[in-house]
Amino acid sequence: MKLESYWKHSAPAFAPASAEWPAKVDVAVVGAGFTGLSAALALARRGATVAVLEARGCVAAEASGRNGGHVNNGLAVDYPALAARIGTDGARAWYHAFDAAVDTVERLVREEAIDCDFQRNGKLKLGTRPQHYDELARAADRLRRDGVDSDLDVLDAAQVREEVRSERFSGGLVYRKSAQMHMGRFSHGLAQAAERAGARIHLDTPVQTLKAQPGHVGVHRLHTPRGVVEASQVLLATGTSRHGSYASFGWLRRRIVPIGSFIVVTAPMPAEHAQALLRERRSYTTVANIHHYFRLTPDHWLVFGGRARFAVSSPQSDARSGEILRQGLVETFPMLAGLPIDYCWGGLVDMSADRLPRSGVREGIHYSVGYSGHGTQMSVHMGQCVAARMAGESTPQPWDGRGEWPAIPGHLGPPWFLPAVGLYYRLKDRLQN
Numbered sequence: 001m002k003l004e005s006y007w008k009h010s011a012p013a014f015a016p017a018s019a020e021w022p023a024k025v026d027v028a029v030v031g032a033g034f035t036g037l038s039a040a041l042a043l044a045r046r047g048a049t050v051a052v053l054e055a056r057g058c059v060a061a062e063a064s065g066r067n068g069g070h071v072n073n074g075l076a077v078d079y080p081a082l083a084a085r086i087g088t089d090g091a092r093a094w095y096h097a098f099d100a101a102v103d104t105v106e107r108l109v110r111e112e113a114i115d116c117d118f119q120r121n122g123k124l125k126l127g128t129r130p131q132h133y134d135e136l137a138r139a140a141d142r143l144r145r146d147g148v149d150s151d152l153d154v155l156d157a158a159q160v161r162e163e164v165r166s167e168r169f170s171g172g173l174v175y176r177k178s179a180q181m182h183m184g185r186f187s188h189g190l191a192q193a194a195e196r197a198g199a200r201i202h203l204d205t206p207v208q209t210l211k212a213q214p215g216h217v218g219v220h221r222l223h224t225p226r227g228v229v230e231a232s233q234v235l236l237a238t239g240t241s242r243h244g245s246y247a248s249f250g251w252l253r254r255r256i257v258p259i260g261s262f263i264v265v266t267a268p269m270p271a272e273h274a275q276a277l278l279r280e281r282r283s284y285t286t287v288a289n290i291h292h293y294f295r296l297t298p299d300h301w302l303v304f305g306g307r308a309r310f311a312v313s314s315p316q317s318d319a320r321s322g323e324i325l326r327q328g329l330v331e332t333f334p335m336l337a338g339l340p341i342d343y344c345w346g347g348l349v350d351m352s353a354d355r356l357p358r359s360g361v362r363e364g365i366h367y368s369v370g371y372s373g374h375g376t377q378m379s380v381h382m383g384q385c386v387a388a389r390m391a392g393e394s395t396p397q398p399w400d401g402r403g404e405w406p407a408i409p410g411h412l413g414p415p416w417f418l419p420a421v422g423l424y425y426r427l428k429d430r431l432q433n
């Protein structure tokens with residue numbers, strides 16, 4: 001079993017064109033995940049000189065290359081609850097932001113001819129308790145009534161069993177607009193596209209500190225082990241960053257909780273077994289705080305993930321979480337008990353307190369983070385939106401006007417409270433049974 005991401009291992013490694021160290025650029029983008037690469041592409045297309053500074057030795061080294069491979073529409077939070085909190089218009093706009101985000105990924109795949117198996121097979125949200133079916137049916141009804149989404153199908157337990165070979169589910173809700181793709185091949189193609197447009201990507205280049213140049217409005221100095229670069233504008237596309245000094249990056253760190261999520265991939269199965277297992281080849285997620293998510297690849301590997309443990313990813317922790325996930329996989333699909341696990345890895349989800357993204361400008365520095373597990377599409381979309389904002393265009397931004405962003409009380413950097421959060425959600429799932 002390989003303790004590494006299937007997406008990274010089965011995609012070509014991106015090797016940046018050799019580039020001189022830039023003394024000065026229009027825009028420095030910190031982080032070469034989807035947010036950073038998408039923004040770099042959009043800014044370079046507009047004629048800006050762009051340096052992408054990435055701490056790790058490859059692009060998409062963190063969440064963007066380590067996720068479940070789903071490109072789903074729909075919110076991370078409950079739509080009726082959000083509508084009750086912020087009103088129907090606001091909730092509708094945020095829901096539609098995810099539709100637009102899936103469209104953005106599809107558009108870039110087409111425009112840049114990225115070979116990444118992008119497919120709109122839909123998402124099936126699966127209930128595991130009888131009351132989940134009622135909740136999903138109610139949510140679908142409300143989404144249709146509010147004119148938010150009519151591309152939905154409610155399935156009862158028998159209908160789910162016709163397309164998912166498992167006895168575990170009480171019903172489900174299909175979101176027809178959702179998609180999936182190969183994350184390693186997408187990140188490779190996106191990095192190549194950014195370079196083709198003129199951006200330069202510097203790997204192994206952690207930004208350690210970030211300072212405004214005293215007396216020079218709009219000049220920022222970014223310090224890295226390879227040298228200093230001056231930039232007129234800076235975008236922090238740093239996800240759950242653990243790089244960079246607390247003084248420069250602490251404000252974001254106190255607002256983002258890095259929560260471990262883990263994935264196993266089975267050995268490939270014969271095509272006819274895969275077809276019988278998940279007939280429609282959708283992205284699947286279960287309704288629970290500590291949930292599972294899974295999908296097949298076009299060549300019939302099963303990618304099965306979940307919040308196995310509230311731990312930070314490391315080789316030992318990934319292996320332990322992999323074993324917990326294997327048990328979850330066998331409970332869901334007992335007929336796969338003998339199938340070997342070929343890959344196992346973990347990653348950190350950039351969770352905000354309300355599970356909605358945050359994007360803005362603070363002290364002249366742009367940021368876009370907090371996608372909370374619904375980020376493969378939104379990070380790409382926000383890269384494009386933030387680039388437009390940095391270029392001075394007045395295009396409306398989905399997450400503008402969210403007001404003040406308070407720090408999470410007691411969160412000073414390392415997420416010491418994760419085991420307690422894990423216990424809370426496990427208890428909540430049990431009480432909801």
Ligand SMILES: Cc1cc2nc3c(=O)[nH]c(=O)nc-3n(C[C@H](O)[C@H](O)[C@H](O)COP(=O)(O)OP(=O)(O)OC[C@H]3O[C@@H](n4cnc5c(N)ncnc54)[C@H](O)[C@@H]3O)c2cc1C
Binds near residue numbers: 034035208241305
């Ligand atoms: C296990 C897992 C499963 C997931 N599954 C899904 C899914 O199926 N569908 C979905 O929609 N979302 C999913 N997500 C979430 C999604 O992958 C992320 O929201 C998205 O990829 C975030 O992209 P990003 O570019 O903002 O951040 P990242 O991909 O985390 O990129 C940030 C980059 O910044 C770099 N960096 C940080 N600090 C510095 C610094 N100081 N100097 C230089 N570089 C720095 C990091 O090295 C990193 O490469 C999942 C996440 C995980 C971890």
